Structure formats: structure tokens, C-alpha cells
Amino acid sequence: MGKKSKSKTELEAELRAIRASRTTEAVTAIATTLIRWGAIVLIARYGYLAIDSLSGKATLADIGISFLSEVKVSVILSWVAGGGGVIYGLRQRKLRKDTVQSLQGRIQQFEKELDPRRSTSSLTERGDTREEDKV
Amino acid sequence: MNPETANFIISLAAIFFICVLVFWLYRDYELDVFRQKMFKLRDKLFDEARAGNISFDDDVYGILRSTMNGSIRYAHRMNFLYVVGLYIALKGRPPLEDNSFSERLKKKKSQLSDEQRKLIDKYQMKMEFYMLEHVLFSSPIILFLVLVPLAITVHLTTRVKQKVVKLFRAPLNELDEIAYTEGLRLS
Numbered sequence: 297m298g299k300k301s302k303s304k305t306e307l308e309a310e311l312r313a314i315r316a317s318r319t320t321e322a323v324t325a326i327a328t329t330l331i332r333w334g335a336i337v338l339i340a341r342y343g344y345l346a347i348d349s350l351s352g353k354a355t356l357a358d359i360g361i362s363f364l365s366e367v368k369v370s371v372i373l374s375w376v377a378g379g380g381g382v383i384y385g386l387r388q389r390k391l392r393k394d395t396v397q398s399l400q401g402r403i404q405q406f407e408k409e410l411d412p413r414r415s416t417s418s419l420t421e422r423g424d425t426r427e428e429d430k431v
Numbered sequence: 432m433n434p435e436t437a438n439f440i441i442s443l444a445a446i447f448f449i450c451v452l453v454f455w456l457y458r459d460y461e462l463d464v465f466r467q468k469m470f471k472l473r474d475k476l477f478d479e480a481r482a483g484n485i486s487f488d489d490d491v492y493g494i495l496r497s498t499m500n501g502s503i504r505y506a507h508r509m510n511f512l513y514v515v516g517l518y519i520a521l522k523g524r525p526p527l528e529d530n531s532f533s534e535r536l537k538k539k540k541s542q543l544s545d546e547q548r549k550l551i552d553k554y555q556m557k558m559e560f561y562m563l564e565h566v567l568f569s570s571p572i573i574l575f576l577v578l579v580p581l582a583i584t585v586h587l588t589t590r591v592k593q594k595v596v597k598l599f600r601a602p603l604n605e606l607d608e609i610a611y612t613e614g615l616r617l618s
Binding site for chain 1: 454
């Protein structure tokens with residue numbers, strides 16, 4: 297699609313919209329980061345408090361051994377199943393991205409033969425967000 | 432160590448991994464799902480042009496494709512908080528090019544035949560529905576609040592999807608505007 301030249305008013309309006317977009321992105325990025333890491337910090341805090349309550353009463357080795365003796369087989373099996381599921385998912389994702397990387401160049405080339413002005417989303421070769429686009 | 436403390440630590444570890452799953456792994460997965468849907472839609476639109484149902488040189492084709500490209504590239508920024516913030520930030524300001532994204536597209540569509548217009552309407556509706564889906568489902572908190580509609584969404588008919596898109600017309604216009612502007616910068 298050919299670009300028509302824009303008037304000063306249109307360019308100013310576009311600049312205002314992009315500025316509003318960037319500001320909103322920055323604010324939401326801060327909010328979502330606070331929520332995510334706030335949860336992790338809270339968990340770490342309560343974990344520390346739980347271990348700290350044992351200080352002076354037992355060594356780390358004692359704590360480790362008594363912890364393992366309290367853990368049931370069913371709990372261990374659940375963790376193995378959950379962890380295994382996550383590893384499976386990550387491996388499948390890697391396989392998918394490898395496939396994208398191997399195919400995307402050929403697809404772009406063939407489509408450009410039909411539409412020389414073919415536009416692109418400009419993601420990375422593996423279909424990931426570009427580093428410079430991350431907030 | 433007493434059993435209660437051991438259970439407490441195990442529960443904490445489980446909550447930690449659930450946080451990682453919800454706030455990182457699920458968000459990455461949902462982002463990839465949205466991009467995959469948009470790529471598929473974009474490819475289908477390309478195939479329509481290749482089949483001669485619409486021209487590669489039509490303005491409407493270019494606008495839709497640029498908007499899809501922009502939404503694919505910047506999908507990681509499109510979440511519920513962002514859309515609400517953007518809507519508030521841009522409310523009341525004079526729209527780009529004197530009218531909204533949907534109005535401008537409507538004017539360009541008037542140059543097409545009835546069949547072509549119906550085709551473009553179908554792709555525009557799907558594109559905007561996917562964007563709306565992504566905005567809602569990329570937020571784990573919103574996701575938990577709409578679990579039942581989540582199950583229903585899969586079975587929504589085209590008519591209902593059209594009504595949902597119409598309901599969220601105003602914020603979708605802002606989102607389309609930004610996605611199109613970003614997409615145009617890529618071409």
C-alpha cells in the first residue's frame with residue numbers, strides 16, 4: 297500500500313497517540329513487574345521465616361534430613377509429574393521455534409514472489425519478541 | 432522439624448512454582464497462541480488475495496495486513512491494564528485523521544464490491560476478536576475471573592463474536608489505531 301504524505305496536524309496527532317501508548321506501556325510494565333516479583337518476594341519471606349524459626353535449635357543438615365523424612369512418596373511423585381510436564385512443554389516449545397526458524401525464510405521468499413510489497417511483523421527468526429521492543 | 436513446618440515449606444514451594452507457571456510460563460504460552468492465530472489469519476488473507484478475491488494493491492488489504500503485523504509484533508505489550516490505560520489516555524483527544532480507525536476503514540471498504548466488503552468484514556471481525564481474547568486471557572487475574580466465559584468462548588458463534596466486538600468498539604478502535612500505526616512503520 298502506498299503511503300500518502302501526512303499533514304502536520306496528522307503527524308502531531310500520531311505522535312500524541314504513540315507517546316500515550318509508550319507511557320501506558322511503561323506504567324503497565326512497572327505494575328505487572330511489581331505484582332509478579334511482589335508475589336515471589338512474599339513467598340521468599342515466608343520461607344525464610346519458616347526456616348528462621350528453627351535457628352538455634354538444629355543445624356541445616358538436621359533440618360534437611362528431618363524435612364526429607366516428613367515428605368511422603370505421593371508428594372514426591374506429584375512434584376516429579378509436575379516438573380516433568382513443565383520440561384516436556386519447554387522442549388516442545390523449542391521444537392516449534394526450531395521449525396519456525398527453518399521454514400520462515402522460505403515462506404517469506406515465496407510470498408514475496410507473489411506480492412513484492414509484502415509487509416512483515418518483524419519478529420525474530422524464531423518468532424520471538426525483538427529485544428528492542430521489550431519494555 | 433515438625434510435620435506442620437514441613438507441610439508449610441512444601442506448600443510454599445508449590446505456590447512459588449504456581450506463580451512461575453501463571454506469571455511467566457502461561458503468559459508466554461498465551462502470547463504465542465495469539466501470534467499463531469494472527470499469523471494464520473494473515474496467511475488466509477494473503478491466500479484470498481492470491482486467489483483474486485481481493486487485490487494486494489487494495490488499500491483495505493494493506494490496512495488490515497499492517498494492523499495484523501503491528502498487533503503481532505507488539506502483542507507482548509497488549510494486556511488488560513495497557514488497554515484500560517490507553518483508553519483513558521486517548522479518550523477525548525481528537526482522533527488521528529479526523530475519525531476513528533473503524534470509520535476510516537469503512538470509507539476505504541466503500542470502494543470494494545459487496546462480496547469483497549463481506550470478506551474484509553469477516554477478517555476484520557476475526558482480527559479484533561483475537562485481539563480482545565488476547566487482552567483478556569493474557570492477564571492471569573482476569574483469566575481467573577472469567578473462567579466460565581473462557582469455556583463458552585470456544586463455542587461462540589460468529590454472530591455472538593460480532594456482538595462482542597461491537598460491544599467493545601471504542602477501546603478496540605484505539606487498539607486498532609496503535610497496531611496499525613506500528614504496523615505501518617514496519618512496512
